Amino acid sequence: MSFAVPTEHYLLLSAVLFCIGVAGVATKRNPIVVFMCIEIMLNAANLGFVALGRHFGDVGGQIYTMLIIAVAAGEVAIGLAIIVSLFRTRETIDLDEADLLKL
Amino acid sequence: MRPGVLIFWLLAVPMVACALLVITSRNPLRSALFLVAHMLLLAGMFLSLSAQYVAAVQVVVYAGAIMVLFVFVIMLLNLGGAQKMDAAGLGWALGIAMSLGLAALFVGTGVWKSGLHAGKATAKTLAQGGTAQAVGFALFDPELPWLFPFEVASIVLLMAAVGAIVLAKRKL
Amino acid sequence: MNAPLQDLAIAPIVWAIPGLPLIGFVLIMFWGGGLVRTLGDARGRRVVGTLATAVVLLSFVISVFVLLELLRLEPEQRRAVASLVPLMDRMPWIEVGPVSVQFLALVDPLSVLMCLIVTGVGGLIHLYATGYMSHDRDYPRFFAYFNLFIFAMLVLCLGESLLLMFVGWEGVGLCSYLLISFWFDDEENAKAGNKAFIVNRVGDVGFMLGILASLAVFGTLSFHTADGRGILDLAARGETLSGPLTVATASLISALLFLGACGKSAQFPLHIWLPDAMAGPTPVSALIHAATMVTAGVVMVTRMSVLFAQAPVVLLVVAAVGLFTALFAATIALTQTDIKKVLAYSTVSQLGFMFLGCGAGAFGAAMFHVTTHAFFKALLFLGAGSVIHGLSGEQDMRRMGGLGRYMKVTYWTMLIGWAAISGFPGLAGYWSKDAILAFASGIPSIGMFMYAVGAFTAFVTGFYMTRLMAKTFWSAPRLPEDAHHPHESPPSMLLPLIILAALSVVGGLIGTPWGNAFERFLEPVLPGADMLHVHEAIPHGVGLALGALIAIAAMAAGAAAYRRAPSAELLPATVKATQPIYRAAANLWYADAAANAVFVQGGGRFAGFVARWIDKGFVDGLVNAVGVVTAFLAEIARGGQSGYVRFYAKTMIAGALIVLAYALIQAGMR
Numbered sequence: 001m002s003f004a005v006p007t008e009h010y011l012l013l014s015a016v017l018f019c020i021g022v023a024g025v026a027t028k029r030n031p032i033v034v035f036m037c038i039e040i041m042l043n044a045a046n047l048g049f050v051a052l053g054r055h056f057g058d059v060g061g062q063i064y065t066m067l068i069i070a071v072a073a074g075e076v077a078i079g080l081a082i083i084v085s086l087f088r089t090r091e092t093i094d095l096d097e098a099d100l101l102k103l
Numbered sequence: 104m105r106p107g108v109l110i111f112w113l114l115a116v117p118m119v120a121c122a123l124l125v126i127t128s129r130n131p132l133r134s135a136l137f138l139v140a141h142m143l144l145l146a147g148m149f150l151s152l153s154a155q156y157v158a159a160v161q162v163v164v165y166a167g168a169i170m171v172l173f174v175f176v177i178m179l180l181n182l183g184g185a186q187k188m189d190a191a192g193l194g195w196a197l198g199i200a201m202s203l204g205l206a207a208l209f210v211g212t213g214v215w216k217s218g219l220h221a222g223k224a225t226a227k228t229l230a231q232g233g234t235a236q237a238v239g240f241a242l243f244d245p246e247l248p249w250l251f252p253f254e255v256a257s258i259v260l261l262m263a264a265v266g267a268i269v270l271a272k273r274k275l
Numbered sequence: 276m277n278a279p280l281q282d283l284a285i286a287p288i289v290w291a292i293p294g295l296p297l298i299g300f301v302l303i304m305f306w307g308g309g310l311v312r313t314l315g316d317a318r319g320r321r322v323v324g325t326l327a328t329a330v331v332l333l334s335f336v337i338s339v340f341v342l343l344e345l346l347r348l349e350p351e352q353r354r355a356v357a358s359l360v361p362l363m364d365r366m367p368w369i370e371v372g373p374v375s376v377q378f379l380a381l382v383d384p385l386s387v388l389m390c391l392i393v394t395g396v397g398g399l400i401h402l403y404a405t406g407y408m409s410h411d412r413d414y415p416r417f418f419a420y421f422n423l424f425i426f427a428m429l430v431l432c433l434g435e436s437l438l439l440m441f442v443g444w445e446g447v448g449l450c451s452y453l454l455i456s457f458w459f460d461d462e463e464n465a466k467a468g469n470k471a472f473i474v475n476r477v478g479d480v481g482f483m484l485g486i487l488a489s490l491a492v493f494g495t496l497s498f499h500t501a502d503g504r505g506i507l508d509l510a511a512r513g514e515t516l517s518g519p520l521t522v523a524t525a526s527l528i529s530a531l532l533f534l535g536a537c538g539k540s541a542q543f544p545l546h547i548w549l550p551d552a553m554a555g556p557t558p559v560s561a562l563i564h565a566a567t568m569v570t571a572g573v574v575m576v577t578r579m580s581v582l583f584a585q586a587p588v589v590l591l592v593v594a595a596v597g598l599f600t601a602l603f604a605a606t607i608a609l610t611q612t613d614i615k616k617v618l619a620y621s622t623v624s625q626l627g628f629m630f631l632g633c634g635a636g637a638f639g640a641a642m643f644h645v646t647t648h649a650f651f652k653a654l655l656f657l658g659a660g661s662v663i664h665g666l667s668g669e670q671d672m673r674r675m676g677g678l679g680r681y682m683k684v685t686y687w688t689m690l691i692g693w694a695a696i697s698g699f700p701g702l703a704g705y706w707s708k709d710a711i712l713a714f715a716s717g718i719p720s721i722g723m724f725m726y727a728v729g730a731f732t733a734f735v736t737g738f739y740m741t742r743l744m745a746k747t748f749w750s751a752p753r754l755p756e757d758a759h760h761p762h763e764s765p766p767s768m769l770l771p772l773i774i775l776a777a778l779s780v781v782g783g784l785i786g787t788p789w790g791n792a793f794e795r796f797l798e799p800v801l802p803g804a805d806m807l808h809v810h811e812a813i814p815h816g817v818g819l820a821l822g823a824l825i826a827i828a829a830m831a832a833g834a835a836a837y838r839r840a841p842s843a844e845l846l847p848a849t850v851k852a853t854q855p856i857y858r859a860a861a862n863l864w865y866a867d868a869a870a871n872a873v874f875v876q877g878g879g880r881f882a883g884f885v886a887r888w889i890d891k892g893f894v895d896g897l898v899n900a901v902g903v904v905t906a907f908l909a910e911i912a913r914g915g916q917s918g919y920v921r922f923y924a925k926t927m928i929a930g931a932l933i934v935l936a937y938a939l940i941q942a943g944m945r
């Protein structure tokens with residue numbers, strides 16, 4: 001079975017998106033944008049899963065994707081809640097202002 | 104050029120562009136809007152991969168619910184304006200270097216095209232493999248290993264809901 | 276000896292024999308105190324005491340039923356296993372490789388006999404304790420421990436494997452410790468408890484090594500198994516897991532087990548804990564340190580008698596240790612002034628007789644003496660307790676005397692106990708002691724010597740018991756002026772005395788040389804005549820006549836001597852202070868002093884050396900060095916902890932990159 005668009009194309013696209021996400025996570029100081037970049041990385045992984053699922057004729061790739069979406073939803077809910085409470089206590093959300101992890 | 108290939112490029116180029124705009128915009132609200140666009144394009148990509156149900160979930164959950172939450176928090180914290188919140192100098196260069204290093208690793212080792220021996224895809228899996236029915240049957244098939252992760256996901260969501268309430272509420 | 280295991284119709288309720296006292300323990304331990312608080316002091320105590328006594332007596336009833344069931348079988352078929360867990364066939368405890376230990380009870384003549392003694396005498400002493408302890412503020416705690424002891428002792432007797440026996444063995448040791456130091460407010464009592472526990476540990480090491488050696492040699496811990504591969508099955512056939520059982524192997528295991536028996540049964544040189552154990556309440560002394568627990572060593576040796584029978588040298592050692600302990604403790608008993616100490620050394624001495632019987636190969640006679648001794652020694656201790664109770668805690672015989680007319684029941688029952696232990700013809704002690712001495716005379720080549728020493732010890736026994744009676748009941752009253760008026764004990768204490776006195780009179784009749792029902796009953800668990808040749812060098816008639824003569828002579832000599840000394844002191848104080856033999860005996864032949872000097876002082880010095888040089892110098896130095904190095908490394912590493920999230924994120928990404936690069940390059944090279 002050959003496809004109009006080979007699976008490699010999708011995987012390369014997925015890799016490119018993932019690298020863009022990494023760049024965002026590593027350079028942004030706004031935690032909301034950092035979260036968005038993490039979403040981009042997750043989406044890139046989803047794309048890879050679905051493409052490989054199609055390639056091998058296995059529905060598991062799609063199910064993985066949906067589980068990842070569920071986890072991402074939870075992660076965003078928690079992450080944004082952390083950001084809100086961080087903003088409440090420190091009046092800013094700049095990541096470089098927050099060094100609470102150092103005890 | 105076959106129409107499928109054309110559709111791929113029509114979706115892929117704006118997707119990468121949107122992703123780049125997400126990380127380059129000064130204004131978080133803009134980033135959020137580009138991310139919505141990115142996700143809608145990704146949903147189209149899922150459709151082109153004949154994963155209709157996942158595409159629908161992508162639109163409803165990601166582009167819908169999650170992004171609304173993002174925008175809501177941005178507005179709640181009044182962060183709509185342009186902000187200089189990028190790492191400066193060395194930090195920025197290091198982040199970009201990491202990203203490029205990862206890309207070099209992917210491309211250099213050729214991992215993106217390795218191991219793709221002939222799959223078991225058939226015309227049938229292509230036509231029906233991504234419907235809600237097919238995904239649902241696979242999800243609850245006792246012969247397949249997905250039922251347990253599915254149930255665990257519900258617990259993860261419950262914990263996230265409880266955790267978000269505990270974190271964000273001033274007084275319980 | 277090799278009969279298959281039978282199925283008993285009564286097996287489904289055998290668990291209740293140890294189970295009921297355990298239930299009593301749990302109920303009283305957790306709710307006894309609350310019960311006393313909610314029901315009020317008097318009623319609460321009555322409920323607790325009744326419950327504790329009732330469970331033990333109920334166990335006794337079940338034991339009797341088990342005995343009747345067993346008696347219906349042919350003698351050589353009287354061996355069965357029963358689950359110790361209700362409603363289950365067999366409950367596994369340890370399953371490791373070839374080792375399999377289950378919570379099973381072995382029901383055979385030996386275990387049923389011990390169950391009857393423990394629950395019967397134990398039940399009577401429980402009843403006695405409801406009166407004796409009635410003024411104690413820790414009444415529920417006492418009965419909780421008492422029930423726990425009964426449970427542990429029954430596990431010891433019923434356990435189907437060496438390991439389960441060891442569980443009971445340690446359980447009774449724990450209860451002994453708890454009850455010796457029951458009045459822990461007084462430091463002396465706490466120390467006595469520690470001493471008992473620690474000295475027992477020495478013996479327990481031997482027992483544990485014996486268990487492991489048995490496991491190595493026989494590949495199992497069960498006494499009997501359905502396929503005839505249990506320890507005793509194999510040993511009876513002279514086999515081991517691999518090849519025949521050699522004398523050396525049998526000697527090793529039985530010597531180790533005998534060390535354990537020495538600790539528990541207070542044989543020289545591990546006897547030093549038992550007299551100190553009298554610090555506990557008197558019912559404890561009667562039940563644990565006279566009637567039941569201290570005979571556990573004899574029970575264990577008898578249980579393993581098939582093995583001991585194949586180790587002639589060890590048997591000789593057992594006999595020698597027993598005889599020496601018997602004489603040694605009897606001489607000390609002559610000099611003690613504390614009424615309970617006299618009885619304690621008397622117990623050590625009588626245990627020595629039991630081991631003399633075991634060593635002579637007369638395990639049946641030894642068990643017979645265990646039985647009769649349980650009757651009359653419990654009686655004597657309870658009588659002494661009654662005296663102490665009547666005198667509000669006085670234990671020194673120098674401040675007693677003339678008590679016979681104040682406490683008539685106590686006096687008459689004590690009189691029977693005195694006659695029984697001295698070996699007055701017809702009473703319990705007469706038959707059992709004579710049986711042991713008769714078999715001891717049959718020990719090859721030194722039998723007559725053993726008989727002579729044993730007979731002399733029997734004479735000393737009669738004499739020191741007469742001394743006790745004279746000082747307590749017969750002589751002129753020497754109570755201090757300010758003492759309370761002596762009074763008789765309540766009926767709950769007198770009833771056990773009367774029952775035990777009756778048993779001390781007739782109890783010996785089950786084991787007379789004519790038609791010895793007792794020995795015939797035990798025969799299936801003992802080594803057969805083909806394995807161990809036991810005989811009596813002294814004819815029955817002569818032995819019995821000599822025994823009667825010695826007993827009457829000792830009692831008469833004692834009585835006559837004390838009749839001429841109204842102050843109940845045979846020797847003037849100056850003689851007591853200077854006469855070397857008397858002083859040595861009064862000082863316990865310096866056994867305690869020697870143990871103290873060598874083990875306590877020497878051990879203390881050794882521990883001080885270890886603490887100072889090895890612990891403080893070497894170990895602490897090592898520990899401190901680890902700390903210093905860690906602190907130094909931490910000082911370097913703390914630079915990495917900035918607290919900034921993005922720093923951590925970047926570190927994480929970098930780490931992931933490295934791992935990924937390694938994995939991908941590794942995969943690419945293949």
